[in-house]
Amino acid sequence: MAEEQLHLDIVTPDSTVLSEDVEYVGVPGAVGQFGVMKNHIPFLSALAIGSLYYRKGGSNTYVFLSGGFAEVTPDSVSILAESAERAEEIDVQRAKQAKERAEERLRQQKEEVDQARAEAALKRAIQRINLKERQSGSSH
Amino acid sequence: MASLKEVKDKIASVRKTKQITRAMNMVASAKLRKAQGRIERFRPYAEKYYEIMGDLSQGVDSSAHPLLEQREEINNIAVVLVTSERGLCGAFNSNLVQTATNFAANRVDSGQNVKFYCMGKKGAKDIKKSPYELVSDHSDVMENFDFTLASQIGAEIIHAYTQQEVDEVHLVYGRFVSVIRQEATRLQILPMSQEGGEEQSGEQSGEQAGSKAEYTYEPSVEGILDELLPRFIKVQLYRGLLETSASEHAARMTAMDNATRNCDDMISNLTLSYNKARQAAITSELLDIVGGAEALKG
Numbered sequence: 001m002a003e004e005q006l007h008l009d010i011v012t013p014d015s016t017v018l019s020e021d022v023e024y025v026g027v028p029g030a031v032g033q034f035g036v037m038k039n040h041i042p043f044l045s046a047l048a049i050g051s052l053y054y055r056k057g058g059s060n061t062y063v064f065l066s067g068g069f070a071e072v073t074p075d076s077v078s079i080l081a082e083s084a085e086r087a088e089e090i091d092v093q094r095a096k097q098a099k100e101r102a103e104e105r106l107r108q109q110k111e112e113v114d115q116a117r118a119e120a121a122l123k124r125a126i127q128r129i130n131l132k133e134r135q136s137g138s139s140h
Numbered sequence: 141m142a143s144l145k146e147v148k149d150k151i152a153s154v155r156k157t158k159q160i161t162r163a164m165n166m167v168a169s170a171k172l173r174k175a176q177g178r179i180e181r182f183r184p185y186a187e188k189y190y191e192i193m194g195d196l197s198q199g200v201d202s203s204a205h206p207l208l209e210q211r212e213e214i215n216n217i218a219v220v221l222v223t224s225e226r227g228l229c230g231a232f233n234s235n236l237v238q239t240a241t242n243f244a245a246n247r248v249d250s251g252q253n254v255k256f257y258c259m260g261k262k263g264a265k266d267i268k269k270s271p272y273e274l275v276s277d278h279s280d281v282m283e284n285f286d287f288t289l290a291s292q293i294g295a296e297i298i299h300a301y302t303q304q305e306v307d308e309v310h311l312v313y314g315r316f317v318s319v320i321r322q323e324a325t326r327l328q329i330l331p332m333s334q335e336g337g338e339e340q341s342g343e344q345s346g347e348q349a350g351s352k353a354e355y356t357y358e359p360s361v362e363g364i365l366d367e368l369l370p371r372f373i374k375v376q377l378y379r380g381l382l383e384t385s386a387s388e389h390a391a392r393m394t395a396m397d398n399a400t401r402n403c404d405d406m407i408s409n410l411t412l413s414y415n416k417a418r419q420a421a422i423t424s425e426l427l428d429i430v431g432g433a434e435a436l437k438g
Contacts (some may be wrong), residue, residue, distance in 0.1 A: 011185040013287040013378055014178070031359045044192065045358040048368045069368065071192055078188055082287065082371075132317075 003030055004038040009075040010063060010084050017084040018063065024055040025077050027070050036077050043072035047081065048125045051131040062087045062135050066124050087135035090128050099125035144421065145414045147414040151407060157273070158403035164228065165396035172319070172389035179382050189375050195355065196368065205365045207298070207373075210331055215256045217247050218275070218297065218306040220329075220377070222313040223263030225282045229392035232314060232322065235263040239324035240312040243355040244272055255306065257297065258379065259289075273298075282385055290378035298370050301330050304388035313380035320394060322387035329376050334371065343410075 003023040010018040025036045036043075046069055053062045069076030071098035077119035105114065203209055221240045223233045239262070244254040255275045258264035264277040276296060281289055300306045309330035315323045357364050 007244070009184075009188075011188060012183050013290075013375070016183045016184050029358055035357075042355045043358070044196070044355045044364055046364055068371075069192065069364070071188070080185060080188055080192070091223055103333075140293075 004041075006036070006038045006074075008079075009076065010052075010065075010079040010081065012081050012084050017081075017086070020054075020056065022054040022056045023100075026053045027077070027079070028052060028065060036072055039074045040072050042074070043070075045070050045072070047079070049120065050127050051134075052079065063092050064090060064131050065129055066127075085128075087131055090132050092129060092132050095125045095128040099129065120130070144414065144417050147410055147417060151410045151414065154403050154406045154410065158400055158407070161399040165393055165400060168229075168389045168392040168396060172386060172393060175382065175386035175389055176316075179386060182379065182382055186375060186379060189372065193368065193372055196364070199426060200361065200365070204341045204362065205369055206302060207369045208365075212361035215252060216306045216308075217244075217252050218257060218300060218309045219244060219254060219265040219310045220257045220293070220297065220309065220380075220433060221259070221267065222282075222311070222380050223246060223260035224384070224388040225261045225280060227262065228395060229388055230398075231261075232388060232391035232395075233266075235324040236312060236314055237263055237266045239326060240267075241272070242313070243310065243326055257293065259293065260384075282381070282388070285381060285385075287374070287378055290374045290381060294370065294374035294377050295433040297330070298373060306330075311376065311380050314384040314391075316383045316386040316390065319390045322391055327376070327380070329373055332372070349407055374399070 005021040005023055005062045006025070008018060008020055008025055009016070023037070027034055027036060027045070028048045030046035030048050033050075034045070047065055047067060049066045050064075051062050052065050053060045055061075064083075064085045064087070065081045066077065066083050068079065071080070099120055100133045102118045102125060105118040108120065168425070179312050200208070219240050221236065223236050227233065244256075247254050253273075255273045256263075256267045257276050257278075258267055259276060259278045260282045261279045264274065264279060267274045278289070278293065297306075297309055301309060308328065311327045313325060313327070315325040317323055
């Protein structure tokens with residue numbers, strides 16, 4: 001039996017990244033990953049920097065998210081993210097460079113604000129790289 | 141009457157000006173299309189955001205978060221003024237500056253102190269000449285910006301607000317009504333008035349009045365508000381930036397269209413006086429010849 005579907009929207013200030021009916025969504029919540037299927041209770045959560053995945057027709061697709069919220073209603077999930085990229089859009093080279101830059105900045109130990117920013121940048125870079133690796137791993 | 145050559149040169153120069161204004165009109169219309177596209181792409185995000193804000197503000201008390209709280213004593217006002225980087229767009233920038241300074245003058249009269257945050261060169265230039273304090277000036281940003289700019293300015297404002305440096309924040313931007321109409325608009329963004337939030341979410345919040353019932357919040361209502369409210373400021377700023385940029389191009393289009401039309405008028409007037417001058421020259425030459433012939437006869 002086909003699973004019941006729910007509607008997944010991922011929007012960012014610059015575009016609508018995704019709008020599809022899916023079977024399952026795994027969301028990187030601020031206090032941990034959570035899964036959503038149809039008829040979930042209404043739910044509002046902050047997001048962590050990480051990757052979301054959704055299942056549709058038996059295959060998983062990953063999307064990188066950084067910051068924002070998820071609004072869950074019984075038949076839909078809306079993600080409002082600061083930025084969102086599908087796995088194939090991720091530029092690993094750039095992420096690696098960003099990672100190095102962030103690490104370099106963290107080593108220098110400057111102001112607190114810079115520290116926080118560098119840490120966030122590092123986190124984003126690591127998550128992007130991880131996601132890319134996972135996606136290419138799962139497709140083999 | 142001006143000599144033939146003078147008029148001819150004048151016509152040539154007006155023609156060149158016309159070429160320029162027409163080109164600028166076309167560039168502005170291409171840029172306007174792009175800016176409108178960005179507004180379109182931003183809309184789903186903004187609408188969803190207003191919807192969530194509307195849902196949330198219903199169940200939340202105004203003392204739940206510092207950004208919602210109305211301060212009892214309002215001493216310092218911040219005005220965020222968004223203008224364009226370049227001129228040649230009619231009265232667009234001066235309208236914006238006018239709206240902002242009128243508001244400021246009003247507040248100064250009631251004993252409050254007004255500080256300006258400017259985006260775009262044109263506004264900053266005028267505010268520097270005015271008696272008001274210019275706290276921060278972001279120039280050369282309007283030509284090419286993304287959400288990061290709104291984030292950065294939002295963070296700056298929220299910082300000033302939470303440090304009690306300012307007690308109220310207003311945004312002045314060019315609201316894009318249509319290609320022929322742009323309005324300089326003022327919007328209070330801090331402290332957030334809950335009515336404002338609902339008003340903007342408008343129909344959506346009405347429609348769902350029944351279904352919004354109970355949300356579960358994670359990590360907690362406060363945690364969510366901590367994330368949601370500051371970003372809401374940024375969303376509003378971003379919208380202001382996008383609209384101002386669309387308005388700027390629309391205003392420039394109209395201004396350049398008028399200029400092109402004026403050039404046409406000037407060319408036709410000048411052509412007329414050129415022809416008159418030419419005719420006058422011919423007539424006087426003829427008179428000379430006729431007069432000469434008459435003299436020979438006699």
